[in-house]
Amino acid sequence: xxxxxxxxxxxxxLFTTGCMCxxxxxxxxxxxxxxxxxxxxxxxxxxxAKLKALPPMPQVEKQAVSGPAxxxxxxxVVYSAWSAHMGRLHDGRxxxxxxxxxxxxxxNNTYTDICWLGENARFPQPKYPLNCVDPKSGGVRSALxxxxxxxxxxxxxxxxxxxxRDAWVLASLVAGLSVADHLRAEMRGVPFAWPDGRPxxxxxVGMGLRAVFPATIDQLKDANLPAILAGLxxxxxxxxxxxxxxxxxxxxxxxxxxxxxLG
Numbered sequence: 001x002x003x004x005x006x007x008x009x010x011x012x013x014l015f016t017t018g019c020m021c022x023x024x025x026x027x028x029x030x031x032x033x034x035x036x037x038x039x040x041x042x043x044x045x046x047x048x049a050k051l052k053a054l055p056p057m058p059q060v061e062k063q064a065v066s067g068p069a070x071x072x073x074x075x076x077v078v079y080s081a082w083s084a085h086m087g088r089l090h091d092g093r094x095x096x097x098x099x100x101x102x103x104x105x106x107x108n109n110t111y112t113d114i115c116w117l118g119e120n121a122r123f124p125q126p127k128y129p130l131n132c133v134d135p136k137s138g139g140v141r142s143a144l145x146x147x148x149x150x151x152x153x154x155x156x157x158x159x160x161x162x163x164x165r166d167a168w169v170l171a172s173l174v175a176g177l178s179v180a181d182h183l184r185a186e187m188r189g190v191p192f193a194w195p196d197g198r199p200x201x202x203x204x205v206g207m208g209l210r211a212v213f214p215a216t217i218d219q220l221k222d223a224n225l226p227a228i229l230a231g232l233x234x235x236x237x238x239x240x241x242x243x244x245x246x247x248x249x250x251x252x253x254x255x256x257x258x259x260x261x262l263g
Contacts, residue, residue, distance in 0.1 A: 042193065042195050042262065043193050043194070043195065043258075043262070044193040047089075047091070047192070047193055048259075050089050050090075050091060051089075051257070051258055051259050052259065054085075054088055054089060054257075054258075055088070056210075056255060056256030056257050057081060057085050057207045057208075057210050057211070057256035057257075058081070058084075058085075058210065058211070058256070059210040059211075059214060059215050059256065060210070060211060060212065060213065060214050061214055062214055063168075063212065063213055063214065064077050064211060064212050064213075065077060065168055065172075065212060067164075068156065068159065068164060068167075069155050069156065069159050069164055069167035069168045069170070069171045070152070070155075070171065071103055071147065071151065071152050071155060071171050071174060071175060072102070072103050072152075073171075074168070074171040074172045074174070074175035074212065075101065075102070075103045075145060075175040075178060075179065076102075077172075077175075077211050077212055078172065078175045078176050078179050078208040078209075078211055078212065079098075079100070079101050079175075079179050079182075080211070081208060081210070081211030082098065082179055082183065082207075082208060083098055083100075085207075086098060086183075091192070093190050093191075093192050094190060094192065095190070096141075097186045097187070097189070097190055097192075098182060098183055098186040099141050099142055099143055099186065100142050100143065101131065101142070101143040101144065101145055101178070101179070101182050102134075102142070102143075102144060102145070103144070103145045103146075103147060103175075103178070104144045104145070104146055104147070105146075105147045105148070105149060105150070105151055105152060106146065106147070106148055106149050107149055111132070111146060114132070114134075114135075114144065114146065115132030115133065115134075115135070115144065115146065116132065116133040116134070116135040129145060129146070129147055129174060129177055129178040129181065129236060130145075130146050130181060131143055131144065131145055131146065131178065131181050131182045131185055132144050132146055143182055143185075143186075145175075145178035145179075145181075145182065147174075147178075151174075151235070154235065155167055155170060155171050155174070155235075158170055158231050162224055162227055162228075162231075166224055166227065166228050168212070169213075169225070169228050170228050170231050170232060170235075172208070172209055172212045172213075173205060173209075173228070173232050174232065174235055174236065175208070176204065176205030176206075176208040176209065177201060177205055177236060179204070179205075179208060180201035180202075180204040180205055180208075181201070183204065184196070184201075195261070195262065198239060198240075199239075199241070199244050199245070199248050200248070200261050200262075202239070202244075202245045202248035202249050202252070203248040203249070203251050203252035203258075203260065203261030204252060204258075204261065205248075205249060205252065206248060206249040206250060206251060206252025206253040206254075207252040207253065207255075207256055207257075207258070207261075208252075209249075209252070209253050210252075210253060210256050229242075229245075248261065251263070
């Protein structure tokens with residue numbers, strides 16, 4: 001089938017039952033984050049007007065990553081796309097936001113060793129993937145996506161049991177969730193109205209995938225997406241509603257529009 005899109009694969013999975021993942025269970029990291037009880041639950045009228053005129057998130061013509069799957073590379077690609085996309089809003093409230101972000105694994109250290117405990121830090125019981133402010137940024141505000149020990153190795157273990165292609169999808173999903181957390185924290189600091197909750201985040205993740213994979217993804221038409229999503233559920237908290245996750249991922253990838261994420 002020549003025309004094979006991630007959207008089609010995601011939608012098809014809505015009717016797929018069972019788990020096709022043969023990998024060993026990986027550690028899970030906390031519960032699904034609940035929507036905030038604060039007043040900001042959707043875009044305000046000013047942002048809605050800007051979003052209606054905003055072109056879709058651009059989509060690459062060929063896969064933007066190659067070689068062994070790498071969380072840092074996936075994070076860099078997805079963040080770069082979102083930074084440019086938010087810049088196209090030309091909203092004075094954003095300023096330098098979203099600031100740059102890079103990934104770091106906990107390795108013989110703790111969250112408190114590498115993160116400034118303030119602002120968007122989740123403390124004293126952080127959940128993964130999470131974001132924090134880099135205290136070693138030399139006065140230039142930057143952020144860290146903090147991953148548990150051995151996270152990159154776990155992605156590579158997944159590649160060994162499936163394929164590098166599948167592992168790149170998994171790495172991009174993990175990176176996308178880290179960027180979604182980062183964007184929410186950044187918008188709260190501006191302040192800039194930003195919808196809350198993980199369902200919206202998965203649409204943001206789907207949009208970010210457009211920076212990694214083309215619309216006609218022949219590279220992915222044989223991708224084992226049930227195994228990939230099962231692998232994701234072992235790396236981050238499983239969703240309360242798996243079908244909603246698929247719908248949101250598909251909507252974000254198909255449209256590249258934040259407006260499509262509101263439904």
